[in-house]
Amino acid sequence: MQRDTRLQHLGEDRQLHLGAAVPPVFRTSLFAFPDVESIERSLQGKDRGRFLYSRNSNPTTRILERKIADIEGTEDAAAFSSGMAAISAVLLGLLSRGDHLILQASAYGPALAFAKQVLPRFGIDVTFLAVEQFEQIESHFRPSTRLVYAESPASVTFDVIDIERLTSSARGRGAAVALDNSWATPIFQQPARLGADLVIHSGTKYIGGHSDILLGLVAGGGSPFSAVRSIATQLGAALSPEDAFLALRGLRTLPLRMRRHEESGLEVARWLEKRPGVLRVLHPGLPSFARLDLARRQMQGTSGLFSFQIRGDARSFVNALKLFCIGVSWGGHESLALPAVSMFPPAFDAEAGKETGKPAPPLRSDLPPGLIRLSIGLEDPRDLIADLEKGFGAVGLVG
Ligand SMILES: *Cc1c(COP(=O)(O)O)cnc(C)c1O
Numbered sequence: 001m002q003r004d005t006r007l008q009h010l011g012e013d014r015q016l017h018l019g020a021a022v023p024p025v026f027r028t029s030l031f032a033f034p035d036v037e038s039i040e041r042s043l044q045g046k047d048r049g050r051f052l053y054s055r056n057s058n059p060t061t062r063i064l065e066r067k068i069a070d071i072e073g074t075e076d077a078a079a080f081s082s083g084m085a086a087i088s089a090v091l092l093g094l095l096s097r098g099d100h101l102i103l104q105a106s107a108y109g110p111a112l113a114f115a116k117q118v119l120p121r122f123g124i125d126v127t128f129l130a131v132e133q134f135e136q137i138e139s140h141f142r143p144s145t146r147l148v149y150a151e152s153p154a155s156v157t158f159d160v161i162d163i164e165r166l167t168s169s170a171r172g173r174g175a176a177v178a179l180d181n182s183w184a185t186p187i188f189q190q191p192a193r194l195g196a197d198l199v200i201h202s203g204t205k206y207i208g209g210h211s212d213i214l215l216g217l218v219a220g221g222g223s224p225f226s227a228v229r230s231i232a233t234q235l236g237a238a239l240s241p242e243d244a245f246l247a248l249r250g251l252r253t254l255p256l257r258m259r260r261h262e263e264s265g266l267e268v269a270r271w272l273e274k275r276p277g278v279l280r281v282l283h284p285g286l287p288s289f290a291r292l293d294l295a296r297r298q299m300q301g302t303s304g305l306f307s308f309q310i311r312g313d314a315r316s317f318v319n320a321l322k323l324f325c326i327g328v329s330w331g332g333h334e335s336l337a338l339p340a341v342s343m344f345p346p347a348f349d350a351e352a353g354k355e356t357g358k359p360a361p362p363l364r365s366d367l368p369p370g371l372i373r374l375s376i377g378l379e380d381p382r383d384l385i386a387d388l389e390k391g392f393g394a395v396g397l398v399g
Pocket residue numbers: 082083084085108151155180182183201202203204205214215216329
């Protein structure tokens with residue numbers, strides 16, 4: 001069966017749910033057993049097919065996990081109450097005192113903050129690497145390196161790293177690779193097929209797709225995944241069954257939505273690239289993208305999140321937009337705009353230097369003032385382009 005067909009039906013045993021076309025929300029914290037002997041078997045972990053307690057597993061959430069594992073091409077997947085819960089479970093599940101972590105310096109900001117502020121308290125050493133340094137990652141491995149954490153494409157800089165090259169160097173040194181795949185989604189990129197041990201998602205973004213849930217996912221197999229699964233129940237950041245239901249609804253249209261985000265994103269990006277007053281457009285699907293060959297080799301498409309730099313003030317530009325919402329996050333139905341500098345508080349650079357000894361890029365001071373990030377939603381791109389014209393007008397860049 002083809003992927004889009006499996007996405008509709010996999011894990012949905014309708015006869016188990018009185019024939020309901022849509023699996024119900026199992027809004028229950030616990031599951032009752034027919035006798036003490038059977039609950040004891042379950043408590044001893046001898047009856048894994050049976051549900052015991054929703055912090056460990058829930059039938060609605062389980063359908064979501066099975067579908068994610070299927071489209072990522074992994075043995076299994078685990079759902080969390082947010083992307084950060086998934087990320088912290090990966091870091092705390094795999095790393096112990098004395099271990100070394102290599103982390104991409106352009107990965108998601110709060111993940112970097114967790115590595116800077118929390119992991120050293122547990123005796124874990126962290127090296128932040130710029131993407132260019134990933135080319136010589138061999139020289140950064142230590143005997144104690146347990147994990148390499150990367151994000152490709154990265155959601156602020158749109159850095160693309162060679163996943164296959166990374167996973168093959170890590171494998172030779174006994175380190176696991178975790179890759180944040182939120183930007184491309186499993187529709188356009190399957191990192192496990194390129195050797196990644198763990199694939200992480202902020203399902204809050206495209207998988208949920210409607211800006212109404214927080215969701216984290218980790219897909220993988222073998223011992224790295226078991227470590228994540230086991231710490232997940234201890235950390236207790238379980239997804240609510242209501243949100244699992246909404247995520248399942250989001251998944252049904254994910255392939256359609258991603259095609260639309262891709263088409264509209266490229267249409268707006270191409271228009272911007274030709275628009276006088278635009279210095280550059282950072283989009284992994286444009287011919288001008290520095291690593292286009294690599295992006296094309298490891299992805300089957302591109303999403304709707306990218307940035308562009310204007311000759312002018314990003315704040316005034318964004319303030320003039322009427323249709324684009326001003327907000328964090330991305331991947332929903334509604335288009336969003338945000339100046340890049342707004343994502344980095346003024347104290348960011350000083351703190352980056354203080355925590356690590358040497359500042360980890362990207363730094364606020366590295367960001368050009370006219371850089372704006374767009375999340376292209378499901379509106380008609382012609383209306384989005386008309387709205388962007390208002391931004392150009394506001395900064396005196398009349399076309
Ligand atoms: C938003 C985001 C996260 C964190 O997800 P939450 O659901 O907000 O906790 C992780 N990685 C990337 C790339 C993100 O954009």
